[in-house]
């Protein structure tokens with residue numbers, strides 16, 4: 001394809017040297033439809049140099065800690081009419097009503113909201129799995145919004161960014177650990193709001209000594225849900241909701257175990273419903289790459305929507 005230089009949209013990734021930034025850069029570098037601006041390593045934390053690149057960009061992607069993201073948004077806004085559009089990978093704006101939530105498969109019209117938005121917030125990795133499982137079931141009336149829910153999840157250590165990667169790879173981290181045991185993990189608000197719940201779920205994340213990959217699981221007592229649905233009914237709702245979604249598959253394959261790493265280096269997510277019908281127990285499970293559909297892959301999906309490259 002021959003693309004005229006003048007119409008090629010320009011992107012600046014603020015935080016391109018970090019885990020998520022690098023993943024986005026690698027994915028976008030294969031796209032001839034965009035031009036990537038870069039910043040010398042010595043300047044990557046220099047606000048004036050970053051702002052100079054923002055002024056040249058049509059879209060900036062922020063792959064920074066929350067506080068630095070907020071600073072970057074202010075740097076971009078200060079450009080006034082020349083301000084670029086913003087896609088933020090941090091937690092800072094995921095429940096801000098002025099930002100579009102960057103999960104195109106969330107609900108009808110969400111992809112169009114992302115296409116039209118000036119400010120888009122990329123979902124968190126755990127949140128992506130939990131919201132993908134819950135939102136269609138809440139919308140279909142299978143799970144009542146006030147249902148007391150618990151979400152268990154395990155992530156590879158790359159979910160903790162450079163610091164956790166270095167700790168696990170240099171010093172050898174724990175084989176497995178529960179964390180966020182104050183039960184105040186930063187993803188709870190976005191899961192509650194974007195899944196359409198009216199009661200915050202108990203969220204129990206954990207990290208294992210493997211680089212990437214993730215499982216998010218939600219146990220259900222089916223007889224506490226409206227009209228006691230079967231697992232097959234829950235699967236049908238999910239399958240219908242994601243029927244046209246390229247990155248999300250709903251599997252009914254009968255398997256007895258699941259590994260977090262199965263979808264590594266893809267942008268895909270698999271959703272499953274397991275059950276014990278006599279006990280009326282079910283388990284919803286999402287399997288994804290925390291660095292793929294959980295971060296950089298999702299960001300590139302949003303970039304394509306924002307720049308009209310998804311056709």
Ligand SMILES: NC(=O)C1=CN([C@@H]2O[C@H](COP(=O)(O)OP(=O)(O)OC[C@H]3O[C@@H](n4cnc5c(N)ncnc54)[C@H](OP(=O)(O)O)[C@@H]3O)[C@@H](O)[C@H]2O)C=CC1
Nearest residue numbers: 015017018019020045063064068089090158159161162295
């Ligand atoms: N890892 C994951 O699975 C996911 C991460 N995210 C989110 O993406 C964002 C980035 O995370 P991740 O890539 O994992 O983290 P990393 O720590 O790997 O990368 C963050 C990058 O930002 C740089 N940075 C920090 N402060 C500034 C600043 N003031 N100005 C410019 N650059 C700065 C860091 O530099 P230095 O290292 O030198 O401090 C580093 O290169 C976070 O908000 C995270 O919550 C979202 C989904 C999943």
Ligand SMILES: CC(=O)N[C@@H](CCC(=O)OP(=O)(O)O)C(=O)O
Nearest residue numbers: 089091124125126155159160207
């Ligand atoms: C293992 C690990 O530490 N994971 C990170 C979540 C990473 C992620 O996807 O979330 P954000 O985009 O919201 O940072 C954590 O629990 O804080």
